[in-house]
Amino acid sequence: MSRVSTGGHADIELLHRLVGGDGGAALDALLDGFTQQHPDVPLGDVTNENLSLTVKSRILKEDPPDVWIEWPGKNLKPYTDAGVVGDLSAIWTDGNMEQNYLDGPKDAARIGDTYRAVPLNIHRINNLFINASLADEVGVDPARIDSPSAFAEELERIDAETDHVGMLFPMKNPWTVLQVFETVLLGEQGHDTYRAISDGRASQHRREIVQALEIVQRYGAVATDDRAYLSLTDANERFIEGESVFFHQGDWAAGAYTETDGFDYRSEWSHVPFPGTDGYYAMNMDSVVSAADTDTPDAVETFLRYVGSADGQRRFNRKKGSIPPRTDVDTGQFTPFLQEQQLAFQQSRSQPLSITHGLGVRPDQLIELKTAVSAFVSSWDVESAADAVITALEQSS
Structure with a gap:
């Protein structure tokens, strides 16, 4: 002090x-x-x-x-x-x-x-970081992937046709999973629906919530076997070491990239907005x-x-x-x-307020959302997770 x-x-x-x-x-x-x-x-x-x-x-x-x-x-x-x-x-x-x-x-x-x-x-939370050489090797053009569902298809192709990991997905802490969910929701459904869901009208958009959870489930299915025990810091280090083609995270992750000798911006790593979120600056x-x-x-x-x-x-x-x-x-x-x-x-045409980082939801709602995604990655029960997300977002303070 x-x-x-x-x-x-x-x-x-x-x-x-x-x-x-x-x-x-x-x-x-x-x-x-x-x-x-x-x-x-x-x-x-x-x-x-x-x-x-x-x-x-x-x-x-x-x-x-x-x-x-x-x-x-x-x-x-x-x-x-x-x-x-x-x-x-x-x-x-x-x-x-x-x-x-x-x-x-x-x-x-x-x-x-x-x-x-x-x-x-x-x-910014809706960044998709790219290992440039691995992207070339697996034959993917990140700028041409136009939605979270299309990104899921690409990750599944990489898993089926190559020996590489498409995207590291750390799940040790629930906030990293919640951040993927909200980014998928924004990219797949747009800002108006995203805002309606976070503003208390989640039950009116149950189908869209289920779709977003299904996409997150697909990402998890082709992630590394240790995903449930993987922390953000460890995943970021492994991305730098060349273990995956992609890594989704807030721009704070790039601090480690700029401090790593030989891991140069544009030649070794780059970034695009997460598929479907171009024009949004999720904050x-x-x-x-x-x-x-x-x-x-x-x-x-x-x-x-x-x-x-x-x-x-x-x-x-x-x-x-x-x-x-x-x-x-x-x-x-x-x-x-x-x-x-x-x-x-x-x-940017819009600057959505992050759910995961407390801007878009109240503190009590954020606690319940983290609990919901923790249960989700343990069971992968989409319907149950949708119920929990809706309950969290529509509860009274």
């Missing part, structure tokens, strides 16, 4: 879990930039691995942190229902911030008509929110405005391996991969 106080004034308390690695480096870059621009505003940061639990406990004790880093979207619904997060609408509308965000990030920042968060970064993101009441409202507002600034987001995202939610940030010093991600974001 580090706390800094100057001039006898109370610190702004920032609670987060960005410790070490790219997250810690990104936060340090953000805070350094803020201190340079606002040396008179005291800021202390407190790290906590059990962030959500700690924030909730502090709220119950009527001692919330001034600001904390949290998923936006429906993840914030319990906080807004309790009236404990601040109204940040003035920060959005007073300057040029609102006009420099696309609709998806703005939707994530709003609960109802009120802005409650300042998005800090974006990770996971972090944001900063504030308590409804703080002892230092002016200082908190100054910090939140910096979080939403082009300078703050350039500093943070360059180190984090993500892209800025603002569309006017100079990404000239970002990696070529991230520059392409930023361009795809700016050109």
